[in-house]
Amino acid sequence: MVPLSHVLALSVTLFVIGAAGFVFRKNIITVFMCIEIMLNAVNLAFIGFSRYLGNLDGQLFAFFVIVVAAAEAAVGLAIIIALYRNRESLNIEDLDSMKL
Amino acid sequence: MAVLFYIFAAVAVVAALSVVAQRMPVHSALSLIVVLCSLAVVYLLLGAEFIAVIQVIVYAGAIMVLFVFVIMLLNAGRETPSHRSRMAHWLGAPLVAALLLEVLFAIWKQFPAGATHAAPAMDAGPAAIGHLLFRNYVLPFEVTSILILVAILGAVVLAKKEL
Numbered sequence: 001m002v003p004l005s006h007v008l009a010l011s012v013t014l015f016v017i018g019a020a021g022f023v024f025r026k027n028i029i030t031v032f033m034c035i036e037i038m039l040n041a042v043n044l045a046f047i048g049f050s051r052y053l054g055n056l057d058g059q060l061f062a063f064f065v066i067v068v069a070a071a072e073a074a075v076g077l078a079i080i081i082a083l084y085r086n087r088e089s090l091n092i093e094d095l096d097s098m099k100l
Numbered sequence: 101m102a103v104l105f106y107i108f109a110a111v112a113v114v115a116a117l118s119v120v121a122q123r124m125p126v127h128s129a130l131s132l133i134v135v136l137c138s139l140a141v142v143y144l145l146l147g148a149e150f151i152a153v154i155q156v157i158v159y160a161g162a163i164m165v166l167f168v169f170v171i172m173l174l175n176a177g178r179e180t181p182s183h184r185s186r187m188a189h190w191l192g193a194p195l196v197a198a199l200l201l202e203v204l205f206a207i208w209k210q211f212p213a214g215a216t217h218a219a220p221a222m223d224a225g226p227a228a229i230g231h232l233l234f235r236n237y238v239l240p241f242e243v244t245s246i247l248i249l250v251a252i253l254g255a256v257v258l259a260k261k262e263l
Contacts, residue, residue, distance in 0.1 A: 002105045005211035007146065009204060010109045014116050014135075016200040021120035023192035027179045029125045029171055033132050036163070037116055040139055043151075051146045054219025056232050062151050063229070064237075066158055067244050071251035073163045077170045078258035084174050091180070 007048035015041035028083070028090050032076055039069050105145050112138040125176040129167050136160040147221055150229045 014037055021034035043062040050058025080090070087094055115134035122128045136159045143152040170176075222228075233241055 002102050002145075003211065005207050006105075006109075007142075008207045008211070010112065010142070012200065012203045012207065013113055016196055016203075017113070017116040017120055019199065020192065020196045023188050023196065025120065025179070027125055027176065029167070029174075029176055030119075030122075030128050030179070033119055033125075033128055033167065036132065036159075037119060037135060040136065040159075043155075044139060044142065047143055047146050047148045047151060050148065052219060054222055056222065056224060056228060057236075059148050059151050059224060059229060060232055060237055062148070063154065063233075064240060064244060066151075066154055068247065070158055070163055071248050073166055074255040075251050075258065077166055078255040080170060081174065082258045090174060090176055 004048055004052045007051075008045060011041045011045040011048065013041075014038075014044065026091050026093060028080055028092050028095070031092060032073075032080070036069065036073070039065060101145055105142060108138040108141045108145075112142070123178050125171045125179075126168070129164060129171060132167070133160050133164050136164070148224055150224060150226050 018034045018037035018041060021037070022031055025031050025034065043065050046058045046062040046065070048058075050056060050062075083095060084090060089095075112135050115131045115138065118131035119128045119135065122131060136155060140152045140155040140160070143149075143155060
């Protein structure tokens, strides 16, 4: 059996990779995919704890996270389409109209 | 079983690095599918059969189709390197490395090596999940349905021809 610490280490590694992509990448769709990686990393932590504490609630939370991620993807991609229609660009550096 | 976990953990990490490193959004999306599928195998190994199947159907199926569809629709090509601000690169890399080391250290302190206190395997099939979902988590379930309704309306309004 894999120790819980290894599951959590994988989860943290994925989360940090997602966070790094969020910071470094300029394409708004890739940034969005990095958010999905981070959500999945959190899901992995939920399921790991669920397995090691013998409690099914963690899996329910992972389930809700997946459902919310689906809703978030639908709305987020619609926003990306609307932005592209108005700006003709997918580069997040061009989307700075809220900057002071 | 343990060997499979490490194999698919390595696949997930390499594919996640590929998501971040690829310049073409389509390649990132395909790498992300690999991440999601290998994570589904990890869930299976952790005894979460239902979530593993949902992961493949909803994430690798529905959500990624949406991503690939939008990438194709917007004709998203190679990312052009911009040199407007290098702040993210100068500040981001040390911060990200610090975050990784900090949390790994915390895990290592909290769970010393070899401390495997796994609970006995439990029934995590659809029946058990369903019982829990419709007994203890009915209110979150209903709220989620409203959330999805709002998300549908929002997506339709946002993607309309004139905003």
